[in-house]
Amino acid sequence: EAQVTQNPRYLITVTGKKLTVTCSQNMNHEYMSWYRQDPGLGLRQIYYSMNVEVTDKGDVPEGYKVSRKEKRNFPLILESPSPNQTSLYFCASSPMGWNEQYFGPGTRLTVT
Amino acid sequence: AQSVSQHNHHVILSEAASLELGCNYSYGGTVNLFWYVQYPGQHLQLLLKYFSGDPLVKGIKGFEAEFIKSKFSFNLRKPSVQWSDTAEYFCAVNRDSSASKIIFGSGTRLSIRP
Numbered sequence: 249e250a251q252v253t254q255n256p257r258y259l260i261t262v263t264g265k266k267l268t269v270t271c272s273q274n275m276n277h278e279y280m281s282w283y284r285q286d287p288g289l290g291l292r293q294i295y296y297s298m299n300v301e302v303t304d305k306g307d308v309p310e311g312y313k314v315s316r317k318e319k320r321n322f323p324l325i326l327e328s329p330s331p332n333q334t335s336l337y338f339c340a341s342s343p344m345g346w347n348e349q350y351f352g353p354g355t356r357l358t359v360t
Numbered sequence: 361a362q363s364v365s366q367h368n369h370h371v372i373l374s375e376a377a378s379l380e381l382g383c384n385y386s387y388g389g390t391v392n393l394f395w396y397v398q399y400p401g402q403h404l405q406l407l408l409k410y411f412s413g414d415p416l417v418k419g420i421k422g423f424e425a426e427f428i429k430s431k432f433s434f435n436l437r438k439p440s441v442q443w444s445d446t447a448e449y450f451c452a453v454n455r456d457s458s459a460s461k462i463i464f465g466s467g468t469r470l471s472i473r474p
Contacts, residue, residue: 290466
């Protein structure tokens with residue numbers, strides 16, 4: 249089944265403790281992207297990748313890192329999480345450009 | 361900076377009513393336009409998209425949208441809504457370049473009274 253998977257789905261952590269949210273797609277898509285969704289703000293793009301080893305900043309990249317070492321995986325890294333990074337995070341992939349994005353189920357992160 | 365505005369934050373309609381959700385963007389050049397929907401407890405999925413050609417675009421589930429370049433708008437419409445259309449709707453825009461980022465609006469929550 250074609251899908252985008254994210255792990256974990258729920259995470260509660262403390263300020264400053266490094267964490268990684270994984271994202272994997274099995275559709276051989278070129279593009280991948282990370283978003284955060286906050287009430288009243290919609291989805292805001294954090295980082296995106298157009299291919300292996302090619303990444304670029306979205307609108308809200310501060311406090312986040314990404315890597316794209318393989319086509320299928322695009323992990324989101326929070327080196328030192330802070331409470332303002334409490335949010336719902338979505339990963340998405342797209343075959344070429346933003347033609348049609350396939351979204352993962354979301355990861356709800358709480359930083360205390 | 362490029363931005364996307366969805367002025368209706370929460371819309372409440374009765375079944376069979378007609379729907380129009382507004383979307384305006386700020387970028388003046390060539391754009392690609394999208395509407396995504398998020399049903400309760402489900403993933404976001406694409407409703408429809410506009411890249412070029414006929415400005416009236418038809419999507420899934422009876423939705424359509426019209427691109428009006430002079431108004432920088434891409435409003436979503438449906439002639440007769442159903443209870444199952446209850447969801448959150450997001451408009452998104454990216455400049456006509458596959459290398460550019462994509463900007464989403466803040467979303468419109470649609471509630472349909474049965």
